[in-house]
Amino acid sequence: MEKILIRSAAAKRETSSQFYHFLPLLSALFCLAVDRLLPMHDDIMVKNKGYFHIFMIFSCAVLLVLVLYAMISPDFAKKFRYRAAFIAVAFLLLNLYNLVTEKLLLLPQLYFPFPDKILNVFIGEHRVLLKCLLHSTRLQFIGLAFGVVSGFLTGLLIGWSKKAHYWINPLVKLMGPIPSTAWIPITLVAFPTTFGASVFLVALSVWFPVTVQTSSGIQNAEKAYFEVASTLGASTRYQIAHVAVPAALPSIFLGLFSGVCSSFITLMTAEMLGVKYGIGWYVNWQREIMSYANVYAGLIIVALFCYLFITLLFKFRSRWLAWQKGVIQW
């Protein structure tokens, strides 16, 4: 008797988890149905291009494939079950947004464009958007490279040499906390091109956290490691490269992480102020001409760009800091 009860409970759990697999698909189908069956609000003058419809059909197809795949692969089923509720709710919210904008027009249409209109921007303006994305990426990478290298070197100098600490550290303390965007008036004058000025601003926002974290990482490295290294015959230079730097690496990564995060802010602000092309520039320009669908499209690209960038950073981290036990979760 007891056994049967247990078995039926297990079976129940099994079916309910099977049900979980279908949740995202059901939510997406619901969204598709709402979009299909309800007419567009009469007051909307813009044509619906049907992109959102295609997008939803595509989403449903993908989800169907995932459900089928979850049936074969138990490993994937586990992951998929975990994410299922989230995906389902995400589609529900999208559905809701579509409903209150395109179908019922409960929000002012100027500021809250319906999904189809936003998708339309992605397709219609993909050339400009791509160009902007390339510009931003280039600016971000060049600025980041300068910032990381200079921050690492400054941090190394301050962290290792007492003399450098005495002379340079006050400067770092004074200049570091100034938001890099506050430098804009000076940089615009000091640099011949706005691109150079923007690179400088991005580099500056990365430089400070990397400097601080590098030097504190080195200063907090356990003294015993240096003592062991010196009794093993390591020269000062060898100790810097093979003890100080690796010991500081987790801390340097933290600096890099916060530097990258603040560099996004700087990047967007710098682009809004002077540079021609770039996502920040695009968003600002579109806002000025009141075309909010384009603003939303730009913001979605910014979000994806930053997300991808930080994900890459963490991939890099898990490769280089595999030896580290405690890790920041991303």
Next chain:
Amino acid sequence: MVISGAIRMQNVQKIFESEGYENVRALDRVSVTMAAGSFVSIVGASGCGKTTLLRLIAGLERPSGGNIFVDDKEVAGPHHERGLVFQQAKLFPWLNLHENIAFGLRARGLYEQERGIVGELIDLVGLTGFEKAYPHHLSGGMQQRAALARALANRPKVLLMDEPLGALDSLTREVMQDELLNIWQSRGTTMVMVTHDVEEAVYLSEKILVMTPTNSRIEKIVDVAMAYPRVRESQEFRRIKEQIMQVLNIKSRFQAAE
């Protein structure tokens, strides 16, 4: 095998100066010699200056007075001929076991010629198969063996150990004591070990320096002439142990009365 690594300390003093506090006299006119290839232990309660003595020989501290010679060369700073093992293994956490042991050879640019030593040492300390493991995957005993191997890779004349087995459980400890003997006997390295475990000192050493916190000097030097391997239950063993305990106890009782 040419046995080298004789240590001679003459009137060595160490005073730690600290602003706002009284200066601390860690060592007061210590003169002692340790023969090349011998096994010397320094025992005493914490605060008696035994670690300071070891760090002075390592060259990590400079004496405030007096001289230290190793093979008639004055100690001027850390040197790869004087290897050091701490109580905590202090393996570099960013290097795997093999890389940790190879650290000294790499730092000195000898890795290409002498890479074979690394494998031999891993064998010697019984860690074969763990070459690629990172320190945090190893147990305390394994880490300490690795730290020994790391210090030995440079073929030091002197191996300095600061309570090397202090953090290990008692079973691992006894196994490691025999391994230390093995290493010492097969390599002829001068071994200087700081410990607060009197039995360990008697089991391993030819010469025991007994220190007390009261006057920061070597209170007594005990020569142990018993043959290896020593039997902990033998009368001679117990007599020597008792003798050392007496020096330590009398002094500590004396202190309590103060």
